[in-house]
Amino acid sequence: MKGWTASDIPDQTGRTAVVTGANSGLGYATAVELARHGAQVVLACRDAGRGKDAEERVRAEVPGAAVRLAPLDLADLASVRAFAADLPGDRLDLLINNAGVMAIPYRRTADGFETQFGVNHLGHFALTGLLLPKLLAAGPGARVVTVSSFMHLLGTVDPADLNMQRRYRRWAAYARSKSANLLFTHELAHRLRTANAPLVAAAAHPGYAATNLMSVAPRMRGRRATERFMGIGNRYFAQPPERGALPTLYAATAPDVHQDDYFGPPLQGLRPGSPTHATRAKWTLSDKASRQLWAASEQLTGVRFAGLT
Numbered sequence: 001m002k003g004w005t006a007s008d009i010p011d012q013t014g015r016t017a018v019v020t021g022a023n024s025g026l027g028y029a030t031a032v033e034l035a036r037h038g039a040q041v042v043l044a045c046r047d048a049g050r051g052k053d054a055e056e057r058v059r060a061e062v063p064g065a066a067v068r069l070a071p072l073d074l075a076d077l078a079s080v081r082a083f084a085a086d087l088p089g090d091r092l093d094l095l096i097n098n099a100g101v102m103a104i105p106y107r108r109t110a111d112g113f114e115t116q117f118g119v120n121h122l123g124h125f126a127l128t129g130l131l132l133p134k135l136l137a138a139g140p141g142a143r144v145v146t147v148s149s150f151m152h153l154l155g156t157v158d159p160a161d162l163n164m165q166r167r168y169r170r171w172a173a174y175a176r177s178k179s180a181n182l183l184f185t186h187e188l189a190h191r192l193r194t195a196n197a198p199l200v201a202a203a204a205h206p207g208y209a210a211t212n213l214m215s216v217a218p219r220m221r222g223r224r225a226t227e228r229f230m231g232i233g234n235r236y237f238a239q240p241p242e243r244g245a246l247p248t249l250y251a252a253t254a255p256d257v258h259q260d261d262y263f264g265p266p267l268q269g270l271r272p273g274s275p276t277h278a279t280r281a282k283w284t285l286s287d288k289a290s291r292q293l294w295a296a297s298e299q300l301t302g303v304r305f306a307g308l309t
Helices: 025-036 048-061 077-086 115-137 150-154 170-194 213-220 224-236 246-253 287-301
Strands: 016-020 040-045 067-071 094-097 142-147 199-204 262-264
Touching (some): 016 025, 025 094, 115 199, 115 287, 150 170, 170 199
Parallel strands (some): 094 142, 199 262
């Protein structure tokens, strides 16, 4: 992967990709490069207006791009089910579980889950399970890439308090949701190996990238000074979304990606460079913890992964 850039992405002609949270930031940058390399890209977005704007921008950047917008609200399992049911075609080559929220004040999803856990993990868990038949039908080369964060190192999942009802701490909730992303990838990879399925489950993180995630929480809390401070950090210290998306694009398209691989930028994104195998907390490789989270996620969402036991 030495010297790997977006120009090294293999031809994606004939492949279909779904990118969640594709209206801005990392999701948008990921969608643009997949479209640029020939993929048909579905922009799965919660906000119709911003999603439409993103679709138009992709078409402007990549003339002739095969791209379309589809509504998806990961904070509402009814929306997740509708998206999966309405997705045309009988195969899906790439599912990029990118969308997320970060360190927001305590909120609940439409189904009553703590929002960071509900959106970052449960929504993507349900989406992957509902799209699994199409992913398996795509055959060799199909992948599920889930975007985690180096912040997962700050906290593991508490199976006795998944929704942080005892005491909510917004950064701890974010770290737990990102650990959940990696536990999900670990267990999905295990089940795919056991079933000898032609689908690869991998994960990635962007490091410190300039996205609107940094400003949403301060804005929700009315902290204008903090919002401005985050904006300064994005401008002068963070890497641009196009570079932050490289680990995701590598996990989605590079030929040497294996089950449960986890990629990120060098030094957690503090140094520019090509994607590399990222530092990962040992608890995200726990078979027991990943099985517990999987069972709880099935119960909470009502989604089962057909054929993967």
